Amino acid sequence: MDEETHSPEQSADGSVVCARCGTAAEGETAPPTWLCSVEDGRRLLFCESCARLHIRAIESRLDSLWW
């Protein structure tokens, strides 16, 4: 009986995918150029190009919150 029921669980939490465009990072951790944002308790990652667009929204949102 050779039952190999080892299911590799390295995709759900291990992968790094841009939350905006879906681009996957090459490594298991986000590159330093990527942006990490926490929204509603979930950690979202944005690739370099999306971070440029997203960071402006974050900054503008922070401004409105602070005022």
Ligand SMILES: [Zn+2]
């Ligand atoms: Zn992206």
